[in-house]
Amino acid sequence: MPSLMIQGCTSDAGKSTLVAGLCRVLQRQGQSVAPFKPQNMALNSAVTDDGGEIGRAQALQAMAAKVPLTVHMNPVLLKPSSDTGAQVIIQGQSIGNLNALDYHDYKPKAAQAVFDSFQILSKQYQLILVEGAGSPAEVNLRKGDIANMGFAETVDCPVILIADIDKGGVFAHIIGTLECLSESERNRIQGFVINRFRGDIALLQDGLDWLEEKTSKPVLGVLPYLHGLHLDAEDAVSNESTNKDTTHLNVICPLLPHISNHTDLDPLIHHPQVNFQWVKHNETIPTADLIILPGSKNVGFDLAWLREQGWEKALTKHLRYGGKLIGICGGLQMLGQRILDSEHIESELSEIEGLGLMPYTTAFNHQKELRKRIGQLSLNDANVSGYEIRQGQTQFDYTLNQPFATFDNGDKEGLISDDNQIIATYLHGVFDEPEALTELLNWAGLDNTAQFDLNAFREQQINRLADCYEQHLDIEKIKQLLSIQ
Numbered sequence: 001m002p003s004l005m006i007q008g009c010t011s012d013a014g015k016s017t018l019v020a021g022l023c024r025v026l027q028r029q030g031q032s033v034a035p036f037k038p039q040n041m042a043l044n045s046a047v048t049d050d051g052g053e054i055g056r057a058q059a060l061q062a063m064a065a066k067v068p069l070t071v072h073m074n075p076v077l078l079k080p081s082s083d084t085g086a087q088v089i090i091q092g093q094s095i096g097n098l099n100a101l102d103y104h105d106y107k108p109k110a111a112q113a114v115f116d117s118f119q120i121l122s123k124q125y126q127l128i129l130v131e132g133a134g135s136p137a138e139v140n141l142r143k144g145d146i147a148n149m150g151f152a153e154t155v156d157c158p159v160i161l162i163a164d165i166d167k168g169g170v171f172a173h174i175i176g177t178l179e180c181l182s183e184s185e186r187n188r189i190q191g192f193v194i195n196r197f198r199g200d201i202a203l204l205q206d207g208l209d210w211l212e213e214k215t216s217k218p219v220l221g222v223l224p225y226l227h228g229l230h231l232d233a234e235d236a237v238s239n240e241s242t243n244k245d246t247t248h249l250n251v252i253c254p255l256l257p258h259i260s261n262h263t264d265l266d267p268l269i270h271h272p273q274v275n276f277q278w279v280k281h282n283e284t285i286p287t288a289d290l291i292i293l294p295g296s297k298n299v300g301f302d303l304a305w306l307r308e309q310g311w312e313k314a315l316t317k318h319l320r321y322g323g324k325l326i327g328i329c330g331g332l333q334m335l336g337q338r339i340l341d342s343e344h345i346e347s348e349l350s351e352i353e354g355l356g357l358m359p360y361t362t363a364f365n366h367q368k369e370l371r372k373r374i375g376q377l378s379l380n381d382a383n384v385s386g387y388e389i390r391q392g393q394t395q396f397d398y399t400l401n402q403p404f405a406t407f408d409n410g411d412k413e414g415l416i417s418d419d420n421q422i423i424a425t426y427l428h429g430v431f432d433e434p435e436a437l438t439e440l441l442n443w444a445g446l447d448n449t450a451q452f453d454l455n456a457f458r459e460q461q462i463n464r465l466a467d468c469y470e471q472h473l474d475i476e477k478i479k480q481l482l483s484i485q
Contacts, residue, residue, distance in 0.1 A: 019061050251292065334354055382439040
């Protein structure tokens, strides 16, 4: 099967972005291409067309390739719930929480799912672009590896190694990585890509010549640092400032220790009339027009963190002075009266007192809800779409309060407080539809709201990335590695 694997010298070297950009470059040339990541560890995920869950980066790569999302693009997804444990998602479905040692024992079963999914994709697409995880130089993880060279060796896949020059030490990263590999693994690497270069390429040329002479492997491209490039994050929250010259609405969001699906906030971050700010650990909580409580992979822990950081009092004051508040998924659960976890799905606590700002209780059970949704907001019937990824079940009383949305199948979802100050919803991607975003910003107090279309913005960014790669990468050599004539 024609395939090519992108591995990185470090995490955040640019593997996800390189796969996404190459997917679009090859799609432009009429190739049938799909992304694949054997094993991913991330808290940002997406619901697929076949009813499962995959990492957000693979969803973005599928969008770049213009192909439907499927669970086989990311057959193993690990969603950390603590420093030593994670929920394990196999081919889109949760098998429960495992600690690191238990997952090590489970790896043979995970490996079978990885190779089964790769075979399924191989029958559906002409080309597969594979993304590694972390670094192949992590020698302590080589036994039973399915994320990097272990996978590449098994399927006989050529590898490109990408390294980030922006933080310095790029040549040491590359040479050090090669030194940690076996001879067959080193031979598998067909070339290097240097990412995030700033400056005059002429000043780098001596280093490139030295690298090629020392390794007998080509540099396939030096990619410039693309200022202002915004793509769906795999996991990490960007540290870039979002302050804008002209702002009309101030929005803040706590950066929870176990925040999940923070890409929900991207439309607010990029909206020209919104000044968005993450509030981090031990930072002063500023005043705002709108506060968002985001999703969480460990609601009890993150709720305790909120209280410790002073958010409970800050929310009470915010509402007393007329501010608006939205809770999404885990944030919805925090806003209620109680959270029940008798089966210890997320923590050792059987019952947690909520913030008490909304009239409902949430109970966790082993059934995980994964589905896409389309419907209308109760606010002016604006069109809304998104997806649910949740463990908790919440019963809403619609005799006393208005639902947040009604879906096309007639289901009611979420709740609006009787004073119209609080919205609680399980819907991830709630701001993605331009019409819904406009109505929610109007509700929060923004006047003369400009329309912002996240999907159009994302397409713009992917095309910008592909344009850059067509200019700065040896695409013909890459196509040869994929056996494309």
